Amino acid sequence: MSIAFDNNLLWVPPNIGDLLTVSVDGQADETTVQGMHVINNAASLWLSGAMDDYTYFELLDHYSIDPKIFVGEVEEHVQLLMK
Known part of the structure; x- marks a missing residue:
């Protein structure tokens, strides 16, 4: 089952x-929390x-997140939303 499905309904974030x-x-x-804020703010900037x-x-790489895997999972989710 894909992360995009919950109870046979497609989950779409707000x-x-x-x-x-x-x-x-x-x-x-505190350092980890600040990193979370940096990453989340960067996502907003990137999308805009x-x-x-x-x-x-x-x-993302600086914070030990593999960008190709991380963004790839989101891309797969969006592709499911569009089907």
Whole structure:
């Protein structure tokens, strides 16, 4: 079952950018929480065209997120939404 399906209904976030957000648990230290904010803000900038692909992918890589896998999963989800 795909992440895009829940109870045979297609899940669509209120804002497609929500698919690119990351979260941390309540035990995360301040540095990790700040990193989460940086990544989530960058996703918004990237989607609006205010940040180029190279910069966004480099930022994800800096925070140990494989950009091709991360963005690829979102791309697959969006493709399911469009079918």
